[in-house]
Amino acid sequence: MTTIIKNGTIVTADLTYKADVRIENGVITEIGQGLKGGTELDATGAYVMPGGIDPHTHLEMPFMGTYSADDFESGTRAALSGGTTMVVDFVLPGQGQGLMDAAQMWHNKSGRASCDYSYHMAVTWWGEKVWEDMAASVKAGMTSFKHFMAYKGALMVNDDELFQSFRRVGDLGGLAMVHAENGDVVAELTAKLIAEGNVGPEAHAYSRPPQVEGEATNRAIMIADMAGVPLYVVHTSCEEAHEAIRRARQAGKRVWGEPLIQHLTLDESEYFHPDWDHAARRVMSPPFRNKQHQDSLWAGLQSGSLSCVATDHCAFTTEQKRFGLGNFAKIPNGTGGLEDRMPMLWTHGVATGRLTPNEFVAVTSTNIAKILNMYPKKGAVLVGADADLVVWDPEKEKTITASAQQSAIDYNVFEGQKVKGLPRYTMTRGHVAINDGKVETREGHGKFVAREARPAVNRALSQWKDLTAPRPVARTGIPATGV
Numbered sequence: 001m002t003t004i005i006k007n008g009t010i011v012t013a014d015l016t017y018k019a020d021v022r023i024e025n026g027v028i029t030e031i032g033q034g035l036k037g038g039t040e041l042d043a044t045g046a047y048v049m050p051g052g053i054d055p056h057t058h059l060e061m062p063f064m065g066t067y068s069a070d071d072f073e074s075g076t077r078a079a080l081s082g083g084t085t086m087v088v089d090f091v092l093p094g095q096g097q098g099l100m101d102a103a104q105m106w107h108n109k110s111g112r113a114s115c116d117y118s119y120h121m122a123v124t125w126w127g128e129k130v131w132e133d134m135a136a137s138v139k140a141g142m143t144s145f146k147h148f149m150a151y152k153g154a155l156m157v158n159d160d161e162l163f164q165s166f167r168r169v170g171d172l173g174g175l176a177m178v179h180a181e182n183g184d185v186v187a188e189l190t191a192k193l194i195a196e197g198n199v200g201p202e203a204h205a206y207s208r209p210p211q212v213e214g215e216a217t218n219r220a221i222m223i224a225d226m227a228g229v230p231l232y233v234v235h236t237s238c239e240e241a242h243e244a245i246r247r248a249r250q251a252g253k254r255v256w257g258e259p260l261i262q263h264l265t266l267d268e269s270e271y272f273h274p275d276w277d278h279a280a281r282r283v284m285s286p287p288f289r290n291k292q293h294q295d296s297l298w299a300g301l302q303s304g305s306l307s308c309v310a311t312d313h314c315a316f317t318t319e320q321k322r323f324g325l326g327n328f329a330k331i332p333n334g335t336g337g338l339e340d341r342m343p344m345l346w347t348h349g350v351a352t353g354r355l356t357p358n359e360f361v362a363v364t365s366t367n368i369a370k371i372l373n374m375y376p377k378k379g380a381v382l383v384g385a386d387a388d389l390v391v392w393d394p395e396k397e398k399t400i401t402a403s404a405q406q407s408a409i410d411y412n413v414f415e416g417q418k419v420k421g422l423p424r425y426t427m428t429r430g431h432v433a434i435n436d437g438k439v440e441t442r443e444g445h446g447k448f449v450a451r452e453a454r455p456a457v458n459r460a461l462s463q464w465k466d467l468t469a470p471r472p473v474a475r476t477g478i479p480a481t482g483v
């Protein structure tokens with residue numbers, strides 16, 4: 001099966017040029033002028049870009065007493081509709097559950113995916129079984145390990161667990177990831193707010209101020225540095241966290257930050273909306289911030305101190321959100337965004353002149369493909385790469401509405417927003433899934449993408465010193481301390 005994308009402008013993270021693209025059996029086989037043969041797709045006036053990769057989704061995830069509402073079927077359909085051709089979802093082991101058991105549960109769900117996917121593994125508790133299973137996880141292609149520094153009493157790991165886990169990830173050549181919020185402080189602030197009668201959704205933001213994120217981000221960076229492991233900080237939402245990441249990168253540490261499209265484009269005023277449902281639907285952690293924080297995130301994308309734009313897609317229906325009527329701490333945390341990430345970022349980033357089209361490709365696709373070691377199979381327009389492509393029409397417009405979305409929930413946090421810049425075609429391994437507005441996704445077409453560890457790269461800049469090596473003896477006769 002051969003397809004030619006004709007008359008488009010190829011836009012990658014570093015190049016812009018006019019050429020046609022030949023696709024055979026799901027792979028790019030030729031890039032050149034005047035290509036012929038096979039089914040032709042017209043890309044006149046459009047950009048041919050690597051399909052988006054959303055590095056942060058939670059599909060059908062058990063969380064806060066319920067399950068996130070989009071599964072691998074509706075979630076990947078939403079992704080493809082918006083030009084995203086791959087998602088990286090989080091396997092979330094229960095307390096005491098082995099990592100590979102949990103991965104099997106995820107494999108049972110992901111068979112319905114219509115685009116390719118991979119998994120990050122979450123470390124939600126600590127013990128010998130987890131330590132052991134981490135090697136099996138790496139072997140099975142799940143080489144990134146996420147740690148929650150918040151959700152005390154549920155998912156949170158404390159500092160000694162974090163340090164032990166980070167060292168293990170480093171030894172295995174993997175990537176450490178954190179949800180960085182100080183869970184102890186969040187728990188204290190939450191209890192205080194509720195005791196004082198502040199039970200509405202607006203109190204959610206007060207329970208998680210930027211300081212809890214800045215502190216935890218810095219702590220995770222320092223612990224990762226001592227453990228000799230590279231670190232990816234998910235959903236960086238504020239200047240305090242961005243500052244810590246900037247400083248670390250400037251010092252040569254392998255640390256990456258990931259702002260979400262929601263934090264870039266929606267602010268904290270959403271929580272003060274008079275309609276409880278409106279506010280609760282936007283409750284997620286970290287919460288939306290003010291304009292100064294948004295400016296900081298945009299600046300980070302422009303300067304390269306922040307690397308990838310994600311969604312943390314974790315969608316709950318209004319009915320699910322209402323579990324938290326009378327107590328904001330019970331509102332399931334999470335918002336959707338899979339379908340809207342690319343059009344919203346194009347509209348607010350490229351169309352405003354904040355980002356170039358090449359930077360757009362970098363932060364929506366290529367950077368994460370490199371960080372997760374799946375470039376150039378993913379994130380590239382190159383001969384030999386998977387034909388995960390989007391033919392992007394910068395003139396195509398729509399107004400975002402829940403009634404027209406693919407997601408299974410009954411509202412959209414971007415409702416009413418006009419976007420300009422949408423997919424004309426979205427291709428997943430050569431299959432046209434979005435065809436000029438028509439959804440032609442194929443349930444089950446998506447495949448699991450295994451990723452390899454890379455010890456040499458990951459250890460190269462680490463500060464690790466072997467504490468078991470003989471140490472110089474200090475004048476007191478006591479071995480000198482310190483790493």
Ligand code: DUC
Pocket residue numbers: 058179283284285286312314333334335
């Ligand atoms: N934050 C959310 O809002 N939802 C899922 C998990 C998370 O960290």
Ligand code: ZN
Pocket residue numbers: 179234235285286
């Ligand atoms: Zn998180």
Ligand code: ZN
Pocket residue numbers: 056057058234312314
């Ligand atoms: Zn998340």
Ligand code: ZN
Pocket residue numbers: 431442445
């Ligand atoms: Zn197929």
